Amino acid sequence: MTEPAVTPAPSGPSLLHIADRVLGRPLLMHPGKVEVLLHVLEGRIPLGDAALAPLSPDASRFTGQISASRTFRVEGGVGIVSIVGSLVNRGAWIGASSGLTSYEGLAKQLTDAAADPKVKAIMLDLDSPGGEATGMFALAAKVREVAAEKPIVAVVNDMAASAAYGIASQATEIVVSPTSIVGSIGVVLTHLDRSGELASKGIKPTLIHAGAHKVDGNPFGPLSDAVRADLQAEVGKFYDQFVGLVAQGRGGKLSAAKARATEARTFIGQEAIDRGLADRVSTFEAVLASLQSRPAGRGAAASKIAPATTGTTPAAVAPDADVLATARAEGHAAGLAEGKALGAKEAAERIGAILGSDEAKANATLAAHLAFKISFGPEEAVHALIAAGRAAAPAVPSIAERAAGLAEFGAPDDFTAGRGRSSTDESWSKAVAEANRSIGAVGPMPTGNEHLAGLHARGGMR
Known part of the structure; x- marks a missing residue:
């Protein structure tokens, strides 16, 4: 007897598995894709017994895998990881042949690329509407971890929505085409x-x-207000984590508040750059050529690649000298301004400390x-100031110095300073003789200023 032919079950996920991942679960997915999935599932989910097509390949095939193949x-020292199609948490789907790509498979690819010494940079080739919320955050953390070791450039070719954008946001740089669709930062x-x-159909479950x-959210009846509120709270928690993740990856380019302000909208090309969701416009080929031409380096320090042209001819692109020169000039100017401000502050503090000291009060001239x-x-x-001591008092001119050029005793009113005294003026001689007698001077009596100057020089006059 001839045995009946057995048709093998189709590979890949069945409708029931897709429904299990889509319905009643928080999704980070573009709303248009959700609508398509619901349309496909409508009326096609079996209510009774149904054969479940096996999922292939097996979800655990990466564990302990030993293989010489990558x-x-x-391509030219650049690892290329494709993120195409709807995204799911578990499963070994690493290509688009099954229609699904798993976070588990992508994580394995990133781990292998990070460990491969021949890979100096990684490109994420994105064309995905997003997918499951669970698992996306762990993969995003993996992207951020690997990007610290090797530059990762996310090339949106031509959609990175919701979960796909969450993954791209952790890359070193996000590059879009003029028609790339980016965003949908939200949860459904x-x-x-x-x-x-x-x-x-006469069925009453x-x-x-x-x-x-236990059965909250079951499909056999409408949602109660309490269950709806619980599900909304769950969606809110995922949303908070999502905008926080995006802000962490994009740094100052897209804050959590700005991510919320998008209200899950999508943006095309240049508008995505203007909103802080992407960095520049280029092509897949130009980015690949630029990464191939760069020397190996670590993370963000080696990540900046030349602004690419929008042409389609693959060509190595050298770093933009003007951009580098501008960056250096801006850095120099900023450092110079900061140095001047710091120097002025330190100088003011130094001067204030010197002039405000107790020692400065005793010798203000030297302190200044x-x-x-x-x-x-x-x-x-x-x-x-301590070594110098207190400032010496100004020297007092001698009598001779003070008398020089001044009118002498008994001089006429019209006798002016600097003209000398009259030798015939007897009143001056009498005054000098009287002064000498009062101090007991003996011997020949010098006349006038000569005697007074002599006394001052010998210390006999104060």
């Missing part, structure tokens, strides 16, 4: 009320359960000289 493509959860469908919330004319520090200036 799990990703390499879909519930199908199938009670009408079941009633039309009964749910027997333990735990008040040390503060303004000599670059002494406060301690040095204080030591100098």
Whole structure:
């Protein structure tokens, strides 16, 4: 007897598996893709027994895998990881042949690329509407971790929405084409009320359960207000994590507040750059050529690649000299301004410390000289002031110095300073003789100023 032919179950996910991942679960997915999935699933989810097509390849095939082949493509020292199609948490899908790509598979590819010594940079080739929320955050953390070791450039070719954008946001740089669709930073959860469908077929399900919330969100009836509120709170938690993740990856380019302000909109090409969701416009080929021409380096320090042309001819692009020169000039100017401000502050503090010291009060002239004319520090200036002591009192001119050029005793009113005294003026001689007699002077009596000057020189006159 000839045995009946057995048709093998198709590979890849079945409708039931897709429905299990889409319905009643928070999704980071573009709303247009959700609508398509719901349209495909409409009326096609079996209610009774149904054969489940096996998922292939097996979800655990990466564990302990020993293989000489890579799990990703390499071109000229650049590892290329494709993120194409709808994204799911578990599964070994690393290409688009199944229609799904798993976070688990992508993580394996990134790990292998990071460990491969022949890979100096990584490109994420993105064309995905997003997918499951669970698992995306772990993969995004992996992208951020690897980007610290090797530059990762996310090339949106031509969609990175929701979960796909969450992954791209952790890359070193995001490059878009003029028609790339970027954004949809939001969360959606879909519930199908199938009670009408079941009633039309005469089916009335009964749910027997333990735990008040065990069957919350089941498809056999409408949502109660309490269950709807719980599901909304769950969506809100994922949303908070999502905008926080984007802000962490984009740094000052896109804050959490600005990410929320997008209200899950998508943006095309240059508008995505203007909103801080992307960095520049280029092509896949130009980015690849630029990365191939760069020397190997670590993370962000080696990540900046030349602004690419929008042409389609692959060509190595050298770093833009003008951009580098501008960056250096801006850095120099900023450093110079900061240095001047710091120097002025330190100078003011130094001068204030010197002039405000107790030692400066005793010798203000020297203190000012040390503060303004000599670059002494406060301690040095204080030591100098202590060594100098108090400022000496101004020297007092001698009597002879003060008398020189002045009118003499008994001089006529019209006798002016600087003209000398009259030799015939007897009143001056008499005054000098009287002064000498009063102090007991003996011997020949010098006349006039000569005697007074002599006394001053011998210390006999105060």
